[in-house]
């Protein structure tokens with residue numbers, strides 16, 4: 001499944017192995033013959049290692065720069081506000097890790113013990129452990145130029161070699177699009193039915209175009225999409241009190257897209273100066289930063305309620 005083509009008709013479907021997208025796919029012959037390809041043995045290894053994680057939240061976007069890392073960081077912070085919850089935050093954006101900055105943890109190093117790599121715990125939130133390639137490289141200014149197999153190997157290590165312990169939520173900040181890393185994480189997590197996809201988009205059509213593909217991809221790979229968070233929905237001016245849609249949705253925005261794709265729209269997060277400030281300070285947004293604080297609290301309730309009912 002790690003080399004799944006973008007337009008894969010899906011294993012076991014009528015056109016499995018026969019579509020143009022199947023040309024060159026390593027699973028083409030088994031799909032054609034109706035056999036199910038042998039599962040990747042790493043799937044079971046990951047499922048065993050993460051058996052004490054109650055819920056995995058994959059934060060995904062079709063397009064880059066829509067605020068996925070910011071949403072992942074603020075969601076992890078919002079979940080950590082309850083000290084009784086144990087939270088993990090995994091940054092698998094191998095070539096552009098943002099979480100050390102967004103968590104104000106630059107320069108931290110990963111320690112290893114007999115039970116594996118220890119996540120780095122946030123100074124203000126001891127119930128929030130973070131893992132990122134940013135902790136493994138000597139300088140955040142060094143470019144990471146790795147080919148797919150090496151990136152996939154590190155993602156596997158993050159899932160199998162990190163001693164996450166007992167977690168209520170593991171939030172995973174994915175790279176944009178259907179890149180190698182993206183395919184790997186979805187494959188490795190396919191043995192964990194407690195995985196939920198949170199899709200981040202802006203209202204702009206360019207972002208929605210890619211998000212539609214992303215939703216289709218999740219549906220094909222069996223990732224349950226809990227819903228969509230529309231980010232940068234509008235800018236509310238604190239001086240004139242006007243609300244301006246900076247990225248107007250020419251096709252009806254995220255709401256219409258969610259209706260069409262039959263996925264819930266969970267949140268509309270405005271553009272707020274406080275979000276950028278909190279990001280640079282590596283702290284959770286609060287009520288002084290604007291309305292987004294309340295929006296993230298509601299998002300936490302959505303996850304809490306879903307998990308209570310389903311897991």
Ligand SMILES: Nc1ncnc2c1ncn2[C@@H]1O[C@H](COP(=O)(O)OP(=O)(O)OP(=O)(O)O)[C@@H](O)[C@H]1O
Pocket residue numbers: 061063064065066067068069070071093096098175176231232269270271272273275276279
């Ligand atoms: N709602 C918001 N209001 C104000 N600024 C925001 C908001 N959301 C994100 N930003 C800012 O937009 C920029 C891009 O955000 P971010 O890095 O989270 O995007 P991304 O989708 O993870 O990007 P990439 O695809 O490169 O990983 C950052 O400077 C961030 O502070």
